[in-house]
Amino acid sequence: MASPFKVFRKNQKQMLAVLTILTVFSFTFGYMILEMIGSGGGGVAKQAAFNSKYGSLNERELSMLRERHNKVMMALSNILQNMGVPQQQSQAFLEYNFGGASDEDLANSWLLARRAEELGMIVDKDTINEYLKRLTENQFTAAQFDQAFKNAGINARIFFDLMHDELLALKLRESFRPSLQSLTPAQRWDYYCRIFKRASIEAVPVPVADYIDRIEDPGDAVLREFHAKYHDKLPAPYSPEPGFKEPQRAAIEYFKAGMEQFASPEAVSVEEVMEHYEKNKERYNQVFPPLTAEEAAAQPEQKPDGDAQAKPDDHAAQAEAVDPKPAETPPPVEEKTPEPSPPEVEKNVEPVEPNVAPMEKSEGSEETAQPQSSAGGGQPTFVLAAFQQPEPDEQPSPEAPRDSAADAKQPEPAEPTEKPAEPTEKPAEPVEKPVEPTEKPAEPTEKQAEPTEKPAEPVEKPVEPTEKPAEPAADQPGQPDQPTAGDTEPPIRGTTEQLKQLIRREIAMTKIEKIFERLSREIGRYRDLKSDYDFSTPAQREGKLPPQRPDYEKLAQENGLTFGETGLLDEWHTGDTEIGAVLGQSNRGAPYLIFHAMGKLRPEIGSDTLRENIYLFWKTDESKEDVPKFDDAGVRERVLREWKMIEARKLALEEAKILADQARETGKPLAEVFADLSKWRPIAPPSFSWMTLGSVAMSYFPQPEISAVEGVQYAGDEFMRTVFSLKPGEIGSAMNAPQTIAYVIRVKEFAPDYEELWDRFKTTDFRLYASIAQQDMGRMVRAWLADVQNQSNFQWTPEHLKLKVAAPLEDEE
Template sequence: MSSSPFEIFRRNLKPLMVFLTLLALFSFVVLPALDTYMRRGGGMNSDPVAATFDGVELTHARVSRTTQNHAAVVRFLSELAGETIQRGGVPQTPGFQYDEQSGQIQSLGIDSNPGEEATINTLRFYNEAKKAGFELDDAAIGSWLTRFTDGTVSDSEIIAMLMRSSGNQLGQQHLYEQLRMHLLADLYQRGSLVGLTNGQIPIVTPLGQWENFLKLNQKATVAAYGVLVSEYIDQTDKNPSQSDIKEVYEEGKKRISYPGDQSPLPGFRRPDSAQIEYVAADLQKFIDAEKAKFSEEQLRAEYERRLAGGDFQLPADSDAEASADEAEEMTAEETVTEEPAAAEPTTESTESETTEAEPAESEEAATESEEPAAEESSMIRSADTSVRLVMFQDEEAGDGEPEAAEPESPADEPETPAETETPAETEPATETEADQPAEMQEESTTESDPAETTEPADEPATDEPAAEEMTSEEPAEATTSLELDDEPEPTKPQTFEEVRDQIATEMAIEPARLALDQAVTEANKRMRRYFSERAVHESNVAVGIQKQADAPAKLDLKKMADELGLDYGKTDELVNRVSVDDFAPGASYGLGSGFNRRGPPYGAMMFGAQMQDGSMLPPQPEYSPLRSVDLEAGVSYISWKTDDVTSYVPELDEVRDEVVMFIRKREAAKLAEAAAQKIAATLADGDKTLADVIPEGKKENLIESAGPFSWLEQLGFMQTVISEVPELDAVGEDFMRAVFTTEVGEYAVAPNDPQSVYYVVTPKELQPGIEELREQFRQPQQRFMAQLLGNQDARNIVRGFYESVDKRTGFEMRMTEDE
């Protein structure tokens, strides 16, 4: 038997090939993946440190794991509280708040906003609480849970609910450790606020409440002259010392500088920035495209269908109202013409009026005793007379001499037998006719048919005189509206031409929305496919399977946009989270969820940010599509970064000019302040005004009257901002303090917020008066609102407490702003 190596290889060819194949797979698949895992955080010493305090290093992995457990416990406690309330109990633990009207849990008694920064703070204050000797054993935690459930949920049920809520990821030990950590950290922090707050309400002295009240309610009108810092830069040293340059540079390295930032503090760190491409779907554009597809026959058919269903109807009384107005004007003119004769009646005319009024009353009495047909005639006559009475009274009121008709005494009224009593509905009209003044009755008799006044009282009345009176006195529409109020008003249809565009828009809007959704979905699918292919390629390049030349062809967004009927755009230069607002998608928001119509703002989603609930939005990776929508404009966007530049600190040589300019502006500000103080000193004796001492050519910097404005404006509950003064440039706290602590007629100097202008300012008027303000302040609601604003001294104490803890423990946050 041959022992040649080749013979051995030939006999064991299959096993060797299997072994070599497995070895190749391990080398080219398993090892690269393991290497990537080790380099990305899976190795022993690859987990970066997020924060340090008291010699403890908190790694990103620990912070992330603790934050996830915190979120799971918050979710579980919310479910447990809901179960407790459903069983008829109410959690009895401190800090729990429940709104019965809305049915919403407002506070759980521990921090309800998980976040990595919140986790770091909780861990370090938990450590401080343990050093201070605070302890909570398992029995105390169990007692806390019993009070939280109000005794309605057993211990075994609590653990079962925890396992179910966390997907079997958390047990009793995890729950107890989370509760212990948060309760002790909260206890330690609340200890620092003893004497400063009462629960959530700040403790403010009566004097502090009065000061807060004045800041909200007292308004000032001022005269101000601005001394511009920019005018003194030429007087500063163009070549500051190297030590000053280095000092300012080191200070500004820690602070990000955004475009348009007016902070007086140096900032040279560059923010995250990127170039952005986008496609946009404009709903109006899709509607117009769908409207163009409809034929004239389709639109007319839809018009006829909807017209038959009662659409496109307008009230037809517009012409009738115009005719009624014309008739009323004509009647008013006739009355005005006849007024001189009625204004100065003679004795003879008065006697004739009395004589003519008697037959009218007799006729009325006769009418009341007739059959139903005669009663109907009386109703029409009474209604018509009522209309004429109203018109008569309006005309008299227009002359400023209204005459009130005095009702006749019962003795003067004709007696009516019980069997011929007038129906109830005719009584008001009959009484009105009987109670008419003499002038009205004269007008009635003269304008009516003469035969009517000479008819015997026992003859039945006919409808003809009433009809004649209606024709001569009032348009037919007036009578109809009085008698047939329950009938629908007459309408007239709109023409096809008037509603053609409306019909086309309403027919197009649904298919337009569908087409827009399809286009956006297709665009998003193509962009996401390219992002995935690119990510796979980069991974293969990292492990040596592919080369850069094998990268997938870049998706042409402009070509895709033209194909799908979308708009295309891109930035011409790098933008950041602030400057992106000037770019088209910058006004859009993320897709809302639940009851929220919109999600986070575009800049926060693209570049990352910490949200108000403590959660963190990670920045978008390069070429990762981001969907957003501008609800007001009706435009949907899909965008991505094409060039992503992370935040960095430039070298000193790169920003030397900025550093030097900051130093020069700082020196120029001192010169401007000195010039402003000199002007204020000149005015101190009160012999001159601002206009008298302003240098030549600086009149445009004088504002004779600005305001009135208050120190603070209230935006919402416990939320205030410095009031804006449109006539002045970005005033801040220093300016407001100078204005409201200076007597009327005296002068003070204060900078604006960015310290680019120093104002010489004098209050011209403070309103309301101090006595009126004191009267308002006596109201309990006013004092309560002033208390909610808190106290600056108290805020300084709290800030100082946290700063002292940071300094004592050597606390250092190593997470970047994006993290």
């Protein structure tokens, strides 16, 4: 029998040719065959999904439409990411331009493409090429495009075929968007007022729940129909529509570390700060870059009083302990600085006074006094020696302030040897200057005798400066205002305390991370023991007790932490807890991580930057989503209550309108009108604006949201629209967002007044509040799409709606 390898060697050219043809064919048409096979061929696949005047699509065609859309989006996403666009931003960009992959988005894109063809719009290869050039700024090569298509599982020909309808829909979208971009001054004024205009009101709540007893039971037929309508909808506290689907729930435990506590001066010693600074000096020089020569020269012009200059913590205690006499410092300065002109001498003299005291306890400090006074001026600046601490055995003698002042104000340290003879000529000058402080008339006579002793001291002192004369000469050839002797680092932007606070926070964060790492190992050990026990057989468990949960409260106390737990909560209510404001290390909010990414007993570290707390949190228990049946225990009662709540809304709103009419007739504040009626209790929340520019984790722009009103549960657009449409003293009525409470509302005042608000509006950058317009634009786009559907006679088939209820598609989860 011939060997198969021998047959292959004999016919390898022909066989390779056939294999190549099959490969090309499968690569070109394989995806279509797989789509047709994968979509199924049963009766369900052939059922119509929707009908329109442009035709119909069945379930299989709708599924194929989704596959085509996903392949195009994957190819475009590859292109954007190759250009350096982050994946999250590229996905947002593509969804904004081409829509999502839900049934509704796919149907809208298909309708827009058909509508664009009806209007005469054309998309060909040139159109697609032009779009790709615009998208890539004409920086992509053909090879790069081919690689992006290949990574998406298609080739260029297939991409151009799939892109045809997507680009048609995009062209029609772009033709509509210009109508959204131009805003009238009146619209901008409206958006501005929603953020910056504040209302003070009083309100009387009228709960809907007080009226459900007046609503009769409609019977099982009505309730079953009501349950079927909302049985697969999750409840949302802000929504007026009910939801009977049980949401996923999770129980969380966590440790909390307060940054303020861990970074306090009591928790981080001065020695730790100094050591950390020396190890990271270069990095801090980038955070606090040195001042330029011009900036350093300009610093003395901003000199405050001496107390303000001695503000840093490590100088404050020294500044309080020493009381330099203003009459004592000028004489040494004038003795040792005869060369500079009088104005320059005075410029150097004044800043020295507040800085002599903090620097007089060590020679190192004496050297830093000069750059702080001359370059830093009236604002305390940080130099390298600022962290030097005086040694206990280096306390100066009572005459040390005069010596240090003289040294600090000596511009040229090489000249002291010439000065001993000069003090004999200058004692007469200090005699006039001590006359200014009237409290100490006797001191000038003592100072006349001191110059005879001073000549001996400068002879010893110049020994130190003679080692460093070259440094100031090189640093400051023509800048007498810059520091000279003793410079080790140029002054920096910011104060000593700012830098020390930054270092303390970094040290504290390192300590917290080490504590959390140790606690994570403890939780991990418990998880492993619990997993082994839970998955063991009954025989293996015999005689063994379940592993004991660590004493988290004790661990928290030992490590200076706070321990907390939530119990089983759904994702929405988890967001209302303190853990809901935490941002994880993956830049995802804690609720998202808990419900979509975390396993049990697998800790995550996160932080609440607003409150400056660091968290270690983990999931301990969870329950899955569930769609209860009408006949399940307790379901009918729940359905009945929700049905009664909806029917009772009209009664509560009518009652609120009656109360509003009564209040208008009296013309009095609500607090006086209902003072004797215990059933109606007016509330007076603090002033509020219609909307607040909140924040979303890692978002580049502030996101607008309805402001929270103290005492009002989920105030919505209807409530806010009513409030800000009234004038001061007027009364109206409105319901909250979930329509569970009706309110009688009386506006007391608006702030600021109209003239001030208008003046601010004229000078405020529109970009600060432009995001509010996006919400209205979104509503306009949805209304436009609904109009396109109406004009196209679009309608989902009953079979498709039933299919969605029976088996929700994965993309709609």
